[in-house]
Amino acid sequence: VNSEQAMRRALGLARLGWGRVHPNPMVGAVVLAGEAPVGEGWHREWGGAHAEPSALAAAGGRARGATMVVTLMPCSHQGKQPPCTEAIIAAGIGEVVAAAADPNPEAEGGADRLRAAGIRVSAGLLECEARRQNAHFFHRHTGSRRPWVALKLATSLDHRIADRSGNSRWISGPDAREFVHRLRAGFAAVGIGGRTALRDDPALTVRGAIVPRIPPARVLFEGAEPLPPTLTALKSGSTAPAIVVTSPARWRSTSTRLAPAGIRVIAAVSLDEALELLRDLGIDSLLIEGGGRLAGALLAAELVDRYYQIQSPLWLGREGRPASGELAGGDLEASRRWDVVERRSLGADTLLVLDRIACSPVW
Numbered sequence: 157v158n159s160e161q162a163m164r165r166a167l168g169l170a171r172l173g174w175g176r177v178h179p180n181p182m183v184g185a186v187v188l189a190g191e192a193p194v195g196e197g198w199h200r201e202w203g204g205a206h207a208e209p210s211a212l213a214a215a216g217g218r219a220r221g222a223t224m225v226v227t228l229m230p231c232s233h234q235g236k237q238p239p240c241t242e243a244i245i246a247a248g249i250g251e252v253v254a255a256a257a258d259p260n261p262e263a264e265g266g267a268d269r270l271r272a273a274g275i276r277v278s279a280g281l282l283e284c285e286a287r288r289q290n291a292h293f294f295h296r297h298t299g300s301r302r303p304w305v306a307l308k309l310a311t312s313l314d315h316r317i318a319d320r321s322g323n324s325r326w327i328s329g330p331d332a333r334e335f336v337h338r339l340r341a342g343f344a345a346v347g348i349g350g351r352t353a354l355r356d357d358p359a360l361t362v363r364g365a366i367v368p369r370i371p372p373a374r375v376l377f378e379g380a381e382p383l384p385p386t387l388t389a390l391k392s393g394s395t396a397p398a399i400v401v402t403s404p405a406r407w408r409s410t411s412t413r414l415a416p417a418g419i420r421v422i423a424a425v426s427l428d429e430a431l432e433l434l435r436d437l438g439i440d441s442l443l444i445e446g447g448g449r450l451a452g453a454l455l456a457a458e459l460v461d462r463y464y465q466i467q468s469p470l471w472l473g474r475e476g477r478p479a480s481g482e483l484a485g486g487d488l489e490a491s492r493r494w495d496v497v498e499r500r501s502l503g504a505d506t507l508l509v510l511d512r513i514a515c516s517p518v519w
């Protein structure tokens with residue numbers, strides 16, 4: 157096993173923290189003695205042991221003189237856990253190979269601390285993979301005032317999200333739907349447009365293999381048609397907060413209708429403002445699950461950071477509902493090319509994951 161293979165393994169381990177460590181980053185680590193992996197670990201639970209001490213514990217005495225391959229530069233600060241740098245130094249690690257630097261200013265200084273103890277340190281191995289894996293975490297440290305926003309749509313081959321009568325259940329197959337439940341588990345909130353809420357009445361809960369540490373809040377964007385408190389996603393007694401975003405003109409009537417049911421109503425003049433208000437409520441990552449109008453408006457405003465397209469092998473034709481609403485454009489030269497993060501099968505469907513802005517390595 158070389159260090160790149162070990163880093164791929166570490167990235168795979170890190171992913172096991174999805175839904176459990178948020179808003180902390182997912183981190184994985186492998187201890188390599190020569191070319192032999194002798195210990196591995198990952199950040200399993202928010203507030204729990206970090207990846208590095210877990211991997212060191214698994215390696216025991218074999219860590220002496222070995223290389224620590226880790227997806228994020230080890231921290232040197234005392235948080236809920238002791239600094240990882242000290243555990244690495246105490247274990248006698250000879251070299252640290254990190255994928256990405258920690259963007260959190262509080263955790264900075266790890267590399268310097270390790271070097272001062274005589275440990276060789278490098279960063280940048282599979283850096284983009286590591287940053288994409290924790291995109292919400294890196295976004296938070298860019299100074300942006302809105303959440304990291306992902307859009308997920310199940311589409312036909314001709315990029316339609318419902319048939320001519322508005323029926324979209326189900327375009328995608330069971331594997332894709334299971335994937336969506338896993339996806340939801342890692343977000344602070346899941347959101348939909350008002351027409352989708354009224355037509356499909358989805359619960360927007362997580363009902364898959366991963367039980368999120370904090371169930372995602374549900375956000376509904378109200379349009380001209382009022383949203384009733386009887387919608388499944390808004391029902392009181394739900395495990396996660398329900399938030400309705402409406403216009404300032406509708407705020408009073410919507411609040412009168414929904415606030416008594418414990419639903420939070422916020423008024424915004426634009427999607428930008430809505431997202432900032434959601435960020436103020438602690439929502440640092442938001443998964444939008446349609447419909448097409450909301451998707452198109454978010455895309456037009458360049459407010460979508462990642463697109464999860466689940467493409468199913470069927471055509472819905474001209475009268476099917478378009479996936480990206482009234483999104484204007486059409487000029488090839490001016491069209492942005494999105495960055496491919498992942499492409500794989502979900503049963504008969506195909507998952508395509510794209511980032512609007514390509515990762516540019518720092519190292």
Ligand SMILES: NC(=O)c1ccc[n+]([C@@H]2O[C@H](COP(=O)([O-])OP(=O)(O)OC[C@H]3O[C@@H](n4cnc5c(N)ncnc54)[C@H](OP(=O)(O)O)[C@@H]3O)[C@@H](O)[C@H]2O)c1
Pocket residue numbers: 308309310311316317318321322323324325327348349350351352353355356377378379380381426427445446447448449450451453454477481
């Ligand atoms: N295949 C899939 O993945 C998928 C996912 C979700 C939904 N669907 C299907 O999509 C259909 C519904 O989609 P849709 O396109 O009709 O509507 P939609 O996107 O679900 O709903 C748009 C709603 O959001 C409101 N809204 C509030 N602020 C907005 C803004 N800034 N920009 C745009 N909208 C804003 C709209 O208001 P106004 O009323 O003022 O326009 C409208 O009520 C249904 O047939 C559903 O089954 C498919």
